[in-house]
Amino acid sequence: MIQLQNIEKIYRTRTIETLALHNINLDIHQGEFLSIMGPSGCGKSTLLNIMGLLDAPSGGQVRINGEAFERYSDKQLAQFRNKTLGFIFQSYHLINDLSVIDNVELPLLYRSLSGKERRRLAAEALAKVGLSNRVKHFPNQLSGGQRQRVAIARAIVGRPSVILADEPTGNLDSVMGNEVMNILLELNKADGATIVMVTHDENMAKKTHRLVRLFDGMQVN
Numbered sequence: 001m002i003q004l005q006n007i008e009k010i011y012r013t014r015t016i017e018t019l020a021l022h023n024i025n026l027d028i029h030q031g032e033f034l035s036i037m038g039p040s041g042c043g044k045s046t047l048l049n050i051m052g053l054l055d056a057p058s059g060g061q062v063r064i065n066g067e068a069f070e071r072y073s074d075k076q077l078a079q080f081r082n083k084t085l086g087f088i089f090q091s092y093h094l095i096n097d098l099s100v101i102d103n104v105e106l107p108l109l110y111r112s113l114s115g116k117e118r119r120r121l122a123a124e125a126l127a128k129v130g131l132s133n134r135v136k137h138f139p140n141q142l143s144g145g146q147r148q149r150v151a152i153a154r155a156i157v158g159r160p161s162v163i164l165a166d167e168p169t170g171n172l173d174s175v176m177g178n179e180v181m182n183i184l185l186e187l188n189k190a191d192g193a194t195i196v197m198v199t200h201d202e203n204m205a206k207k208t209h210r211l212v213r214l215f216d217g218m219q220v221n
Helices: 044-051 074-084 100-110 115-128 144-156 174-191
Strands: 002-012 017-028 033-037 059-064 085-089 162-166 194-198 210-215
Touching (some): 044 162, 074 085, 074 100, 085 144, 100 144, 115 144, 144 174
Parallel strands (some): 162 194
Antiparallel strands (some): 002 059
């Protein structure tokens, strides 16, 4: 599903060159749930952003479903992300002025769908995360765990084949964190979604199929 070959990422200024990732080689199979762990600043989020085509590597190649992206325009990359990838972030990234269902609908605005169809798909996604009774609420009326569930619904509403989650339980207590993790596990098991999750939580990582550790931008296992 995802192939990373000799991935390098270097950030340069006029005076400093920072090596964020070095010689990352990783194959992630369809239906796999993979965790990425490591200390702060080791390159976890950078790696996830490269997998999600939000950032380009300085060297090496990313392939998703066999496709390479070196010649893709920004518009083509955006279209591919919208159809194939779903993103979940630690800080939710919900729009407070929009209702829950309107937040979930957002990725569908870039597709040729009627308003009725968008609403139906958004309601289905919210039902999957147990929030059918919160569709008209606004984000600031929800708990942290509920907001993250809205974010998950938004990530899956377009039925992506890959879900990329950056510290999805990082801002939650253990109870809410386990609820969110159980939703991800069910999406992986029942829907066959390929999930890559960055986490600091060893207990959460142990629930996934495989764990990759990074240290100073390099794989250490």
